[in-house]
Structures are given as C-alpha cells and as structure tokens.
Amino acid sequence: MSEQNGTILSVNDLKTYFMTEDGVVKAVDGISFELKKGETLGIVGESGSGKSVTNLSVMRLIPEPPGKIAGGSVVFDGIDVLALPIDEVRRIRGRRIAMIFQDPMTSLNPFLKISKQLMEVTQLHLGHSKQQAREHAIKMLKTVGISDAEDRIDSYPHEFSGGMRQRVMIAMALSCDPELLIADEPTTALDVTIQAQILELIKDLKTRMGTSVILITHDLGVVAGMTDRIIVMYAGKVFEQASTRELFWAPANPYTKGLLKSVPDPAHEQGKELYQIPGLPPDVAHLPPGCPFAERCDRAADICRSEFPPFVEIDQGHHSLCHFAKDVYRESKTEAAEKAAN
Amino acid sequence: MTENVEIIKGASLWRDAWKRLLRNKLAVFGIIVLAFMVIAVTIGPAIIAWATGYTYDLIPADRELVRSMPPSLKHLMGTDDAGRDIFARVLQGGRISLTVGIISTFVSLIVGVSYGAIAGYLGGKIDNLMMRIVDMIYAIPYILIVIVLLNAFSGKNTTTLVSWLPQIIVSLAILIVGILISVLLFRALFDKFVATNFGVFLLKTLFIVFSISVLAALVFLASSLVGNTNAGVWLAEQYSTNVDPGLSQIFLLFFALGLVSWLTMARVVRGQILSLKNQEFVMAAKATGVSTPSIIFRHLIPNALGPVIVYATLTVPSVMLTEAFLSYLGLGVQAPFASWGSLAADGVKNIAIFPWQLLFPGLTMALTLFSLNFLGDGLRDALDPQTRKF
Secondary structure, three states: OOOOOOEEEEEEEEEEEEEEOOEEEEEEEEEEEEEEOOOEEEEEEOOOOOHHHHHHHHOOOOOOOOEEEEEEEEEEOOEEHHHOOHHHHHHHEOOOEEEEOOOOOOOOOOOOOHHHHHHHHHHHHOOOOHHHHHHHHHHHHHHOOOOOHHHHOOOOHHHOOHHHHHHHHHHHHHOOOOOEEEEEOOOOOOOHHHHHHHHHHHHHHHHHHOOEEEEEEOOHHHHHOOOOEEEEEEOOEEEEEEEHHHHHHOOOOHHHHHHHHOOOOOOOOOOOOOOOOOOOOOOOOOOOOOOOOHHHOOOOOHHHHHOOOOEEEEEOOEEEEOOOHHHHHHHHHHHHHHHHHO | OOOOOOOOOOOOHHHHHHHHHHHOHHHHHHHHHHHHHHHHHHHHHHHHHHHOOOOOOOOOOOHHHOOOOOOOOOOOOOEOOOOOEHHHHHHHHHHHHHHHHHHHHHHHHHHHHHHHHHHHHHOHHHHHHHHHHHHHHHHOOHHHHHHHHHHHHOOOOOOOHHHHHHHHHHHHHHHHHHHHHHHHHHHHHHHHHOOOHHHHHHHHHHHHHHHHHHHHHHHHHHHHHOOOOOHHHHHHHHHOOOOOHHHHHHHHHHHHHHHHHHHHHHHHHHHHHHHHOOOHHHHHHHHOOOOHHHHHHHHHHHHHHHHHHHHHHHHHHHHHHHHHHHHHOOOOOOOOOOOHHHHHHHHHHOOOOOOHHHHHHHHHHHHHHHHHHHHHHHHHHHHOHHHOOO
C-alpha cells in the first residue's frame, strides 16, 4: 500500500515504568517498531498490555511521577522525541503527531463550543487568525462528514451524538495535517454501524492526506481491514510482529493464535463454545522469570517457565517472541493450507 | 424530512442554568433586592443630599437637634445621638459594607481560583507546599490576623516602618524555628508511622506544633506593635499626602478581609480541579499541544466555574458579616464613617430608648444577607447538574 519508503517513526527498546507502592510496573518493557510513511500500523493486545502507554510515551504524555520513560528512544522524522525539551514536544503534539482518544464523550471539553476547541489547534500551531481558524474548522468539519457545519460549529459537545463527537475529534486531530495519527481505540465506545463509518472515514482520510496511522485496538476485526502491519502486545512486550496478511494467515505465536481463535466467526459451528484464552493477563509488577504467557499457554513446556523466550525472526518482517515460534508457524501454515483446501 | 425541521438552537449550559435560576422564586427575589440595594447605595446618598440637604456626617448646627429623634417625614429612619440622618448613614454604610463584600470576593475569585487551580493541576510537591501555606493561614484565627493588621497599620503615634523591623525579625525567627522542628520531626518519623493510627496522631501533633509556632510569631508581632506604630499613616501616605485616618482604616479593612477570604475558595477550586484534571479532555488538550497555563485557565477553570460562582455568592455575605463583627468590636469602620456593622454597634447601646437606631441598619443588612444567600442557593441548584430537571 505504501509507495514511499521513508521511516516516519521508529521506536527502539522503549521502556516505560510506573513506580507504584506495589513495586515497579513495567507497563512497556523494551518495545521496538518502525512505521513507514503512509503506512498503517495496528497495535493489538488485551487491556493492560501496554498499547496505550506505548503511544502516550511517543507523545511524551506519561504522567510523571509515577510514570517514567526508563530507556530506549523514539525517533520521529529524525528527531529524538525523548531527548527534546518539553516546549519543543508541545510544538510537535497536535501539529505533526495527532491523537484520537477512545471515548469521544469525555475527550471534548464540555464547557467549550466545538468551534473554540477546533480553532484553538490551528491558532496555536498554524498561527491562524480567528477568521482563518473558523473557516478552517468549518472546512474540517465538512471533511469528516458533518453536514450543516456552519450551523453546528457553534454547538456544545453535549449536543452531538457519540459518533459525531468522534468525527469532531478526528477533525480536530487532522486540522493541522499531521504526519502521524495515533488512534487509541477510536471505535471502542461506539456501536457497530458507527464504528464501521468511523473506520471508513479514517481510512479514507488517511489515503487522501497521506497520513501515517497507528491504530490501537483490542478488536482484531478492526485492524484486519485497516492496517498494513500488526504488532501484538502482551504484558508490555511485543509478542508478534508481522504484516497483516501474514499474521492472520500464519501466526507464529500461541498468543496470537489464541486471539484469532477467539474472534467470533460466522461459519462457527452451532452449539460449540467460542474459544477463549484461559486465565487472566499477569500482574506486570510481578512477572515470572520465564515467558509471561506461559501460565495460559496450551503448549507451554518447562523451558517456558524458566527462561525468557527469544524474539525469533521467522520470515522477513515477521518476528515472534516464543521458544517454539518456528513450530507454531509451521503448524499455522499447514492449518491454513488445509482450510484453503476445504 | 429533516429539511423542513428547523434546527433547534441548542441551549448552552449557562443559558440552561439561567433558566433554572429564574424558575427559583427566592433567587429572583434575591436578585431584585440586590439590584435595588446596589442602586440605592450608589445614588441614594446623593438624592437625599439633594432633596433634604442631609449627609451621613452632617451634624446639625442647631444644638437642639443634636439628639436622637424617632422616624419622621424629615428623617425616614430617625436620627442618631449626634442628630445625623440614619437613612443617609444606612445608605452610606451600605456602600462600605457592599464594597467590602465585593472586594473580598473579587480577591477570592482572582487569587483563590488561580491559586487553587494551579495547586490542583500541578499536584505533587508543589500542591503540597501551596496547600500547606493555606493550612497555615487557616490555622491562625482570622480575627487575629485582622486585629494584628489593623493595629499594626493604624496606630496613633508617629514611628516609622523601620522601628518595628526587629520585631518582625524575631517573629520570623520564631516561625522558622517552629517550622524546622516540625519538618525535621516529621521527616524522621513519617516513614515509620504514616500508615498507623499513631502516624495520624503524630501528623496532627506536628501540625499543632507548627500552627502554635506560627501563632506565637504572630502574637509576638502583634504585642510589640499594638499602640506604638503608625504604619497605617505611613501606608496611607504612599497613596496620598492627605489621607484621613478613618479612610486608611477602611482601606486596611478591605486588605485584611481580602487576605483571608481566598483561602476556602482555593480549597474548593483545588478539589474541583483534582477531579477534572484526570478527565480525558485534558489529555486530549495536552495531546494537541496546548500549554499548561492554557489548560488550567482555558480548559479547567471554566469547568469548575459552577461551584466557584456559588461559593463566591456565599462569600459576599460571610465577609459582610465579618466586617460587621469587626466594626461592632470597634476594629473596623470608625465614625464619622459608617457601615452596617458599626451602625448596629452604635444602635445596640441605645436599644431600649432609641430602637430605630438598631432596627433600620439591622433590617437592611438582614435583607441583603438573606438575598445573597437565596441567590447563592439558587445558583447552586441551577448549576448543579445533579439537581437538573429537564
């Protein structure tokens, strides 16, 4: 999908810890990934796997204390974001990296008119006058498909529905034409039809504006149609990284396989229970020495409980954090071939 | 279909609240009385002077008239012991009483809101430090602060500011030693006992030690200042070469009440901001690159404004009561100036013989305070989303 090959964002060995009374919570522990210009990256994982913290770290939005970026680097378009003074970071936020949040009900200021909130961004970053900012805001509202933008711009957030508010959030995020859009579960709070509309909108705007996108979600169905590559996160670590096609076709990690198996399938046999991964995600403050997924994994061996698994490269651009990555990969491939044969 | 439907203009939160306020009869009564009162005290004295020639400090030249007369057509509220028209004095006193209330509330709005919002938003050590300062000032009875201030700055003898520098230095030394002892004890013992009942007890004890040292410092300052300085005149001279000591006292009263009036407001606002700052829209604002002052003043404070407005309307009467109390004690406004409190104080001496001297200032003040409280209650109901009826 991507024509250009420049890297817009590269995250290297990022570590974000939270100092709590219960000990150090390693919310993100040594994450690395790259995002190319115009590419869409999906980050998938259960609640508490560190998806959001990763992206808040990229934006330097981790509340300190108790949070702390303990190591690694985040290079955005050649700039090391983590080494930048906070004023410079502020100039990047909203201007070059924009963010959409999960709950559109609470991410707009209830006391300010939509117009004010939209205009603030461009007045701040593009130096727009009031008039310019207003015109731009109306244009953006039209772009995200809000009819009567001229009339509706002076409304308050509570006069919009959830889907409309998320559109406003997208308009706000895109109004400075950012190079990178981080969407943190943008559709979780919306119902399914609106969800589809919003995803379609993001996809459409992405191709039109050439923005790179990071899409965080726990819904594999959402990332399937949207992304070029996917990262699967678990307990603050990357468990698998592959192109979307490859990941769905031949997952090389038992955790990814488990996730894929637990997606409801229309062809699902009636009466058969939907698969679910047993157990709960581990407490990241007290991780066992071996693989954090070992307790829940159906193929865990002794080595999984004692030794931390290696990050194996299976194919070009396909990595998996597992002692048996290659075996799992082979099995998945055979299964997929069998399915195709049926 | 939708084309035919006229777009309903959405009601803003404020317009909504205003509507609810107007539905509250007591609050409307309060607004009307207050508006009337403000107009009356603003233009009233001038009208009386124009119509009858009486002013608040006019003592009749005719010795026969220098006595308290009951209400008549000439003097609607009667006259006081010196034969001054009480109606004119009540209106004049209203000026001072209302000004005290408004200035203090203004101070509490500006200082208290900013202070509380900054402390609440920044959190952590800064918050802790800022709020401990508030606690410190809180711990001292405000009456004491006011008395110290009024005494320190309005003595009758002429000495200069320099002459009480030693006292200030000694007071500061007491204060610093007290704080040091508290902090050192606190740091030494905190970790061990903080989670226990004993820890709580310890905290309280230390806080009392701390407060006592502050108190001691102030008392020392006060005792060494009372009666032998003239800083008030010194202060007044900075503003004008020819200031009436009575006026400088009023000025000091404003200052002293303003000094203590913002404390509760700071706490109220801090509490609000603490609960607001973790909301997602703050994170969203940060993520769009909005600066910290902008987040505090553009995004957070408007959200906290409901409780602030309510609290402000309730501050006005409480400050007015304090002023009345101080004037009643003879610390505030002095004759020939008048405030409702000082008028009541004068009147209460003669309550058995000349009841009108107390009745009219008292009634006016009660009416105003009631109205302010009604308005405050009305605003609280109107702005509180939980009592909202659609």
